[in-house]
Amino acid sequence: MLSSVNALPQPEERGLSGRVVTTSCTPGSYHTTTTTCAVCPAGSSCDGTSGKSQLCNPGSYQPNKNSTSCIVTAAGHYTNQKGATQVIACSTGSYQPSKNSTSCIGTPAGYYTNQVGSAKAIACSPGYYQPNKNSTSCTATTPGFYTNSSGSVAAVGCSPGYFTNVTAALKATPCSPGSYQSYSNQTFCYGAPKGRWQSMYGQAVVCATCCGWSAPLVNNNVNPVNCTGSTPNAWPGSGDGCISTATTCVHAKTCVQAANGACPAGNFTG
Structure with missing residues (x-):
């Protein structure tokens, strides 16, 4: 039942019947008849002057009675x-940065919200990614992959010559001198075996030995050895030790990689 509120007294206007007519209600109330007012209900606003009750528009609300305005x-x-x-609070996986709103925005790929009532979406941190919209969390990269920027929508696979062996990696790790990796998305590097060597970081190939040079280590040969003295010889491409027997090749003066990582005499992908 509507609560009755006294109308504000107004200058008398006598109609044909001689009855006094009131024209205004107190703020927070509205006319039920020309002479009586009622308390403004929740969800509405009543300015008193118009004598009307106005429902709050979408994007606003009013939990209290007897109100003169709605809340944005x-x-x-x-x-x-x-x-x-x-x-209504925005659910997880959505957000709304603006006031006076009628809906929420789903988080875009690369972002998330994990609390209700979020005013902004949170970008996935480096090492994480999210390919889907409306998400509540991000996914950590697996070994062999990484992300190095915020808001990533996909993990980046390691290029040949690089690897990651942890989850949530921020960057790919280059293979150290003495090792190499010929394939993408890998979690380790191969060591340069006997007769092969690699003197640079981040390389996808392993180099063969030059004529008169040797790579004698079982694994992880960084630089070839120049064969001299009583054992000046070694076969190119298979030199795992210096020998005294003469070879048909001409002893190379140097056996170094080029600045771009190219091998001096042949290369192998593993």
């Missing part, structure tokens, strides 16, 4: 119907 929804919240008495 705060960021992270919304209302989508007229006459709302309560504000």
